[in-house]
Amino acid sequence: MKKFAIPVLRFGFIIGAGIVLLICATVLPELAEFYAKIAPEWAYLKYPLLAAIYFTLIPFMAAVFFAMKLTFIIQRREEFSEDAVFCLKAVRICALVLAIMYITGTVILSRLVDISPPIGLLVLLIILASVMVGSFAGILEELLRKVIGYKEEIELTV
Structure with missing residues (x-):
């Protein structure tokens, strides 16, 4: 079971990133066109929102990259x-930057227009997910720093 955990996790990262890219490439432009017609x-x-959403792909893809790098480590x-500490720190920073961008x-x-409840809920979910991922990565980063410190202390005593 342990032997398959890392490849399955990598596959999940690749599929998740691929789905996000596919949605951004196909669904978002059509959705923007649809909303431009009905509202x-x-x-x-239309174009500033698409550009802003595409701009948020940068920290998202960076976080996926560092998470993949962590699986190789x-x-x-x-x-x-x-x-490993650096990768966790990078994931934490990317997640928090993503949350700040969406906020x-x-x-x-x-300030410009009234946000519809479904869009507001979607944005809220993205913000909460980013904060949770960033917080969890920060906690793991601190734990890993402590473990590395204990490991170095044990190596010095032996």
């Missing part, structure tokens, strides 16, 4: 290293 007062926001049995975008958008 002409939002039509001027774990597979090499170097999980108690500074590289800022929501505040700006709410």
Whole structure:
């Protein structure tokens, strides 16, 4: 079972990132066009909103990259290293940057137009998921730093 955990996790990262990219490439432009037709007062926001959403792909993909890198570190049995701490820190920062980007975008958008409840709920879910991932990565980062410290202390005593 342990032998398949890392490849399954990598597969999940690849599928998740692929789905997000596929949605951004196909569904979002059509959705923006649809909303521009049914709500002409939002039509001027079509391209700025698409650009902002595409801009949020940068920290998302960076977080996926560092999570994948962490799986390779774990597979090499170097999980108690500074590289693993760096990957967790990078995931934490990317997740929190993503949350800040969506919070800022929501505040700006709410000043321009009324946000519909489904869109607001979706944005809230993205923000909460980003904060949770960032918090969890931060907790793991601190635990890993402590374990590395204990490991170095034990190596010095022996």
